[in-house]
Amino acid sequence: MTTTTQAPATVPGSRPHSDGAGAFVPVQTRSDRPRSYDPADFGAPTGREVNWKHTPIDRIRPVFDDVDTETGDDLGVRYDVDEIADHLVESTGHEAAVRGEVFEPEDVAGAIAWKRCANALHVRIAADEERDDPIVVPIIGQGADRHANAHVIVEALPHSQATVILDHSGSAAYAQNVEIVVRDGARLTVVSLQRWDDDAVHVAAHQARVDRDASLTHFVVTFGGSVVRVNPSVELAGAGSQGRMYGLTFADSGQHFESQVYVHHKGPHTTADVLYKGALQGESARSVWIGDVLIGSDAVGTDSYEANRNLVLTDGARADSIPNLEIETGDIIGAGHASATGRFDDEQLFYLQARGIAEDEARRLVVLGFLTEIVQRIGVPELEAQLIDAIERELAAGAAA
Structure with missing residues (x-):
């Protein structure tokens, strides 16, 4: 008698279990996620994969189309x-x-964007250049029915200093890879600003490497768009390197804003500070934040902290917040994480109202105080003023609804 066997189906994002090649378990840690430049290695997301399970797959399907754009x-x-x-x-x-020195796609959207974007937009700051004015890259969508793939490189050569702002507006179905390289001793700030129209879809992966004694300050600021998913990851590769990752979102009814943040402490004596804050108002307003930190076996002397805080302003809004910490060495200075989601602090409102401030104005002051902590860290006065105005407009729209 002849016996035939059939290999079990491979589930995207799975790997063989240690107790048998025929058993598969989902990838549980960010460091184990598969990477590839070939979209076929990932397959189409179903929404069950660990990196897609919080994302509204049906609303972003255009970025999964492997077609020339x-x-x-x-x-x-x-x-x-x-x-x-x-x-x-x-x-x-x-x-x-x-190109490709740092970036390697970890999902199908990134792999398609890599494949379909033959030429990158490469911004370089010269060695020893110290630039006071920000380098602004306006990225204007040409319509919600338009699909685009992009690869952007931001490179800071040794001992340079600059701020680069990626300013997104208009509307499109936009898949974007951003590759950030911070050479020895450089100090770079990158701001990804999403001021899209309400029907835009933006799926982006930012991957950065920070070399010896260099620093990267990275911001994700999102006010507009239907679905905006910006996932930044930073490898602190060089000794003494620093990474600061900050985020600010204000989600209205029907909007979905998501960031999956990853910090890999690879070199010794590295420092990271992660703080994302969000406000939500309106039925079905949704935010998702997943924060992963890996302290590698050689990352002695690491000091790392991540936090996410959300303020829910109305019924029907939802914030998901998932911090994770993976440590492979005990020789560190500190590592921690925190997450909090809640409504207004009644004591704060009572304090302000007791001093003659009307309830609506009191709520406005609380929200501004909560969010401007991130705004004030950008260090570009003109942009900070624009973001404060944007917060004010969001609050006024919510009050009028």
């Missing part, structure tokens, strides 16, 4: 870069210098 009138976004031409470097083809 770069030619002629079909271009989904426009880049206004004339004013920063002196900081642009030609990056033609997938084998161009720097």
Whole structure:
């Protein structure tokens, strides 16, 4: 008698279990997620995978289409870069210098964006350059029915200092990879600002490496869009490197804002500070924050902390907050995480009202005080003023609803 066996189906995002090659378990830690430049290695997400289970898959399906999006009138976004031409470097083809030095897709959207975007937008800060004014990269969507894939490189050469703002507006179905390289001794700030129209879809992966004695301050600021998922990861590779990752979101009815944050302490004596804050108002307003920190076996002397705090302003809004910490060495200075989601503090409101401040104004002051902690860390006065105005408009719209 001949016996035949059939191998079990491979579930995307799974790996063989240690007690048998035929058993599969989901990937549980961020460091174990598969990476590949080939979209076929991932398959189409179903929403059951650990990295997609909080995302509204049906609303972002255009970014899973492995089709050419770069030619002629079909271009989904426009880049206004004339004013920063002196900081642009030609990056033609997938084998161009720097491209892929840090970035390797960890999901199908990133792999498709890599494949379909042949030429990168490469912003470089020269060695020893210290720039006071921010380098602003306007990214303007050309319509919700337009689909675009992009690869953006931000490179800070040794001992440089600059702020780069990726300013998104308009509307599109936009899949974006951002590769950030901070060379020895450089100090770089990157702000990803999402001011999309309400029908935009933005799925992005930011991957950064910070070298010896260098620092990266990274912001994700989101006010607009239907679904905005910006997932930043930072590898603190060099000794003495520092990473600061901050986020600010204000979600209205029907909006879904998501960030899956990853910090990998790889080199010795590295420091990380992660703080994301969000406000939500309106029926079905949704935010998702997942924070993963890995302190590697060689990352002695690490000091790391991550926190997420959410303020729910109305019934029907929901915030998911999931911090995770993985430590492979005991020789560290400190490591911790925190998460909190709640409504207004009644004691704060009572305190303000007891001093003659009306309830609506008291609520406004509480929200502003809560969110401006992130705004004030950006260090660009003009942008900070714009963000305060944006918060005020969100609050006024909520009060009028």
